[in-house]
Structures are given as C-alpha cells and as structure tokens.
Amino acid sequence: MKKNQEQWVDEVMGSLQGLQSAEGNPYLHTRVLARIQQQLPDRQPVQLKWVYAMAGVFTIMLLLNVMGWSNSSSADNASGVDIETVINEYDTDNSYTSLP
Amino acid sequence: MLSFQQNEQAFKDFITQHQPRVYNTALNLLQNAEDAEEITQDVFVEAWNKAHTFKGEAQVSTWLYRITINKSIDHLRSKKRKKRFAFLTSLFHDSGEPISDAGDFVHPGVVAENREKAAILYKAIDKLPETQKIAFLLSETAGLSYAEISEITGSSVSSIESMLFRARKNLRGMLADFYKKER
Numbered sequence: 220m221k222k223n224q225e226q227w228v229d230e231v232m233g234s235l236q237g238l239q240s241a242e243g244n245p246y247l248h249t250r251v252l253a254r255i256q257q258q259l260p261d262r263q264p265v266q267l268k269w270v271y272a273m274a275g276v277f278t279i280m281l282l283l284n285v286m287g288w289s290n291s292s293s294a295d296n297a298s299g300v301d302i303e304t305v306i307n308e309y310d311t312d313n314s315y316t317s318l319p
Numbered sequence: 320m321l322s323f324q325q326n327e328q329a330f331k332d333f334i335t336q337h338q339p340r341v342y343n344t345a346l347n348l349l350q351n352a353e354d355a356e357e358i359t360q361d362v363f364v365e366a367w368n369k370a371h372t373f374k375g376e377a378q379v380s381t382w383l384y385r386i387t388i389n390k391s392i393d394h395l396r397s398k399k400r401k402k403r404f405a406f407l408t409s410l411f412h413d414s415g416e417p418i419s420d421a422g423d424f425v426h427p428g429v430v431a432e433n434r435e436k437a438a439i440l441y442k443a444i445d446k447l448p449e450t451q452k453i454a455f456l457l458s459e460t461a462g463l464s465y466a467e468i469s470e471i472t473g474s475s476v477s478s479i480e481s482m483l484f485r486a487r488k489n490l491r492g493m494l495a496d497f498y499k500k501e502r
Contacts, residue, residue, distance in 0.1 A: 224495060224498045224499070224502075227494075227498055227502070228491050228494045228495055228498065230436055231436045231437075231439055231440050231494050232440065232487070232490065232491065232494070234429065234433040234436035234437040234439075234440050235426075235429065235433075235437060235440065235459050235460055236430075236433075237430045237433075238426060238428045238429055238430075238460055239428030239429075239430075240339045240343055240428055241339075241342065241343055241346055241426060241427045241428045242339075242427075243338050243339065243341075243342035243355075243356065243359060244356055244359075247334055247338055247356075247359060247360065247363070248330070248331045248334040248335070248363075250360055251334060251360055251363040251364055251367070252327065252330075252331075254360060254364050255364060255367050255368075258364070
C-alpha cells in the first residue's frame, strides 16, 4: 500500500517531464503594437517645470486669498471702532433704532 | 541598452524570439490560457515602454522573466481579492455564479499519457506558497538552474535550494493526502 502510494507520488511528480513549449498567439506582435499605438497620446510626459509652475501659481493664489481675508477682518474691526467713536462723538444711544 | 522606438521590425523579432518563454511562464503560473495571453501582451508592452531602463547587467531573458513573474503574481493576487469579494457578496446575494474558477488545468505541452497526473500536480502546485511555486515552476517547467532562478528572483542560491526542497516536500505531502482520499 505504502509502496504503491510512493510510486504513484513519484509518477505524478515526474508528470511534467518532457513538457513541450505551448504555442502562443501567432498575432501577438500585432496586438502588442496596437496597444502601444493606443497608449501613445497618453504617454506625452508632463514636463516637471510645468508642474512646479502650477504649484507656484496655486501657492500664490492661496497666499493672496489668506492675505485678503485677514485684511478684510482687520478692516471690519477698524470700522467697528469708527462707529462707536461716531456714536460717542454725537452723544447718541441705541434708541435711534426704535420707532418714535 | 535596448531601444525599439525607431525600429518596429526589431521589436517584432524580439517578440518572436521571447514569446514562448514569456507565454509558457505565465501559463504555468496562472494556469489559464486567456490570462496568460493577456499577461504576455502586458509584458511586451512594458518591455517597449521600459526598454531604456534595461542596462544589460543581466540577460534580456532574466529581465523578461522578472516582468512576467511580477505581472503574473499581481494578476493572481487581484483574482484572489475578487474571489474573496465575490464570496462576501454571495453571502448576501446569491447570483448563482460559481465562486471559484479553479479548473483541471493541464499545460498543452504535457505528454499525452501524463495528462491526468499532470492535472493533479498542477492543482497541488496552485496551493504552494508564491515563492515556492515560482521556484518550482522555473526549475521544473523552464528547466532553469538554481543560479538562474536566483538571479531572476533576487534570492540567494541557498535559499532557492531550500525553497525547492520545501516545495517538493509540500507537494509530496499534498499528493500523499490526495492518494489516501481518492484511492
């Protein structure tokens, strides 16, 4: 029994002996070349300088936005002080909003 | 350095020369003719795209074996992921489609009287860990030496010896179990 099993395992292990090469697709080169042709427009490399230029432009735009926002915030504060000053100057109170 | 960009005929000759090696390696690893065909195309497209990176330190065949093995292993992993996902979805929705497509693959170049036994061997090979599977197939089907397999896989010759020893031991174990169950 054990001997039969060993013999069978040896036969299975040796079953790839004499393996012949399988024939692939005879039109492989045509298909490969077609795929290469398809990918050519996508393969135009993006030059690194343009990547850096775009990154620079976005950074500048971001900085300008931040600066603009912070300036408008401080302008709002300044105008708030001005209104208080005007109220004090003219000695008015909040009742000016109420109806007579 | 390889360059095909200006010479289509040279590339055609290159494909004709190396196609059997690439196709048979992919076929043995993937155990599926359609997948092997697709991977063979991928390998030659990559060879075209990356020819400029080949510096001639290794043989062209070694370089192609590496690309073929990497692409085949990626393909197998992606298939396994899909199978796992299909299994999970089948738990919630039974589409009636089989989860596994593992069939009785036999390489078409196997000698006729060995086909039945070779099919059993391929099933067992499919269950080997990746590194052992690669080393075993390169040794047994492509007839490469330990040194050549070492150069392709980037492992030392001694680890290739060890991988092959474990691969054969594992295969014999699986086959013995199969014999006990089926005979």
